Amino acid sequence: MTDYLPLRHDKPLGGEGVTLETAAGAPPDDGLPPPGAPDIAIARAATPWPIGEVAARLGIEPDQLRPYGHDKAKLSHEFTDALAGRPSGKLVLVTAITPTPAGEGKTTTTVGLGDGLSRLGHKAAVCLREPSLGPCFGMKGGAAGGGRAQVIPMEDINLHFTGDFHAVTSAHNLLAALIDNHLHWGNALDIDPRRISWKRVMDINDRALRHLTIGLGGPAHGVPREAGFDITAASEIMAILCLSADLADLQRRLGEIIVARRRNGSPVRARDLEAEGAMAVLLKEALSPNLVQTLEHTPAFIHGGPFANIAHGCNSLMATRSALSLADIVVTEAGFGADLGAEKFFNIKCRQAGLTPGAVVVVATLRALKLHGGVERDALGLPDPEAVRRGARNLSRHVANLHSFGVPVLVAVNHFSQDADQEHLALQAACDEMGVERVVSRHWAEGSRGSEALAERVAAMLEAPSPALSLTYEDDASLEAKVRAIAQRLYGAADISLEAKARRQLEEFEALGYGHLPVCIAKTQYSFAADPALSGLAEGHVLPVREAELAAGAGFVVVICGDLMRMPGMPRQPASSGIRLDPEGDIEGLS
Numbered sequence: 114m115t116d117y118l119p120l121r122h123d124k125p126l127g128g129e130g131v132t133l134e135t136a137a138g139a140p141p142d143d144g145l146p147p148p149g150a151p152d153i154a155i156a157r158a159a160t161p162w163p164i165g166e167v168a169a170r171l172g173i174e175p176d177q178l179r180p181y182g183h184d185k186a187k188l189s190h191e192f193t194d195a196l197a198g199r200p201s202g203k204l205v206l207v208t209a210i211t212p213t214p215a216g217e218g219k220t221t222t223t224v225g226l227g228d229g230l231s232r233l234g235h236k237a238a239v240c241l242r243e244p245s246l247g248p249c250f251g252m253k254g255g256a257a258g259g260g261r262a263q264v265i266p267m268e269d270i271n272l273h274f275t276g277d278f279h280a281v282t283s284a285h286n287l288l289a290a291l292i293d294n295h296l297h298w299g300n301a302l303d304i305d306p307r308r309i310s311w312k313r314v315m316d317i318n319d320r321a322l323r324h325l326t327i328g329l330g331g332p333a334h335g336v337p338r339e340a341g342f343d344i345t346a347a348s349e350i351m352a353i354l355c356l357s358a359d360l361a362d363l364q365r366r367l368g369e370i371i372v373a374r375r376r377n378g379s380p381v382r383a384r385d386l387e388a389e390g391a392m393a394v395l396l397k398e399a400l401s402p403n404l405v406q407t408l409e410h411t412p413a414f415i416h417g418g419p420f421a422n423i424a425h426g427c428n429s430l431m432a433t434r435s436a437l438s439l440a441d442i443v444v445t446e447a448g449f450g451a452d453l454g455a456e457k458f459f460n461i462k463c464r465q466a467g468l469t470p471g472a473v474v475v476v477a478t479l480r481a482l483k484l485h486g487g488v489e490r491d492a493l494g495l496p497d498p499e500a501v502r503r504g505a506r507n508l509s510r511h512v513a514n515l516h517s518f519g520v521p522v523l524v525a526v527n528h529f530s531q532d533a534d535q536e537h538l539a540l541q542a543a544c545d546e547m548g549v550e551r552v553v554s555r556h557w558a559e560g561s562r563g564s565e566a567l568a569e570r571v572a573a574m575l576e577a578p579s580p581a582l583s584l585t586y587e588d589d590a591s592l593e594a595k596v597r598a599i600a601q602r603l604y605g606a607a608d609i610s611l612e613a614k615a616r617r618q619l620e621e622f623e624a625l626g627y628g629h630l631p632v633c634i635a636k637t638q639y640s641f642a643a644d645p646a647l648s649g650l651a652e653g654h655v656l657p658v659r660e661a662e663l664a665a666g667a668g669f670v671v672v673i674c675g676d677l678m679r680m681p682g683m684p685r686q687p688a689s690s691g692i693r694l695d696p697e698g699d700i701e702g703l704s
Contacts, residue, residue: 148557152260153268164185193359208473213648219446220256222554225564227411240443241414242418243417245420261558292386307338308374310662318680354399367388368382422638474524478527493531525552593609596672614659644675
């Protein structure tokens with residue numbers, strides 16, 4: 114079963130003798146440690162600008178910020194409300210091929226592209242998600258970029274940051290506590306304890322909490338029932354935070370959350386428990402976008418943190434809209450491969466918010482393509498153009514999928530010093546066959562100097578009129594048809610297989626009036642199929658749909674495929690074992 118998060122894939126791995134170099138073979142003369150040094154050492158050596166100076170690059174006045182120390186701040190609600198109606202800048206989406214342990218570099222490319230655009234004189238900003246503590250201490254590591262393409266303060270961003278994850282956790286668990294309190298005091302709503310769907314959450318990977326029995330110990334300690342935990346990033350409240358337009362919309366959406374069924378089968382919502390007001394109070398500050406900076410002082414909005422394999426995988430709508438109102442070009446990313454994050458970016462976020470990116474960048478590395486081409490991990494350092502060609506079939510499917518949305522696509526090759534010229538030629542030939550342009554970028558080692566060529570091509574693409582977005586399915590299609598459309602058109606599946614429970618749930622959601630909602634497919638990130646072992650180009654498979662959950666407040670239906678778990682577990686050797694304080698009190702081992 115998939116009960117853990119993947120190896121770090123948002124930037125090149127430095128633990129396998131891989132060193133990135135500049136074109137001239139020398140690191141940038143910026144006073145930072147050389148490429149290949151630990152990310153935390155590079156971030157710590159940087160000199161951040163005061164956050165007011167970063168904000169000034171976007172025309173934000175000091176009184177429009179809520180500072181969290183010297184180098185991070187939130188935008189005030191009054192300011193974000195006042196941005197409504199301003200002209201909007203151009204949006205660029207960064208996505209990637211199917212993830213591998215070799216690393217693709219989606220976050221570093223997002224940051225590097227933003228810095229490259231700033232270097233060219235564009236008024237640019239970056240929009241990212243907040244890291245979860247689960248992968249930070251589990252298997253994947255943090256999510257602040259790497260090398261010379263990072264956002265800072267790296268330690269704060271990867272750990273507690275401005276407390277947004279804690280606010281989501283608290284609001285979610287408040288609602289859970291109110292449900293059990295209502296049962297204890299007589300159950301006036303006639304809630305069926307066997308049909309309570311609202312679990313608790315925490316922001317740490319802990320497989321032991323997936324399935325629990327609570328309320329034991331007698332009448333004074335509650336009503337015994339089955340329960341469990343999800344990870345905070347999978348909470349519907351996290352999705353609501355990321356899709357709400359303002360505070361009023363947040364409170365309305367919170368009230369729409371369906372937490373249980375009555376004994377007669379009718380839904381019980383958070384508003385029936387009079388919970389939405391208190392939950393909104395806990396989330397008031399968390400709804401405000403966070404502003405930080407890259408190593409090169411490009412403004413970066415980091416807000417919200419849903420995973421793309423179990424949720425919709427995009428940063429907050431408020432952060433994206435605020436950035437578009439303040440910058441000429443905004444670079445954002447969607448989690449995992451384009452089959453997950455990018456699909457949900459278009460079919461959920463763009464559908465709800467009316468956004469259309471002017472360009473999409475698909476990130477790949479030769480190492481990752483060779484893995485998709487069948488090369489073992491310990492042989493990735495050996496040149497293998499044929500493996501690159503085989504692995505490029507995975508890239509080809511992602512490119513074709515993105516073209517189906519009607520958007521222009523560019524392939525960004527995240528450069529490693531071990532890349533062989535003949536491998537680059539093989540990928541170039543494959544991209545020519547796909548009809549897509551390819552640009553090699555060296556932002557990890559060189560920062561904006563290494564991403565300048567990529568930035569030039571993206572800026573040129575944005576000069577064209579905004580494309581007409583084409584979504585995968587219509588609102589009025591059945592929920593089953595929506596799942597089938599994604600599986601067949603984007604995953605290459607022959608069909609879907611609905612378990613009886615899932616079919617019953619989808620039919621029930623439609624009967625309740627939610628058939629118009631988009632679907633959010635939860636499946637492994639490692640494959641186009643639900644089987645993580647089917648890497649590369651999986652075709653002709655059947656997508657197994659195990660169950661479905663209604664996220665009425667967020668505005669989508671979660672469809673769970675295969676053995677995916679919404680509470681990950683830790684690996685045998687978790688990342689936490691290498692994180693500690695040194696004698697001076699500085700953090701070591703955080704990546």
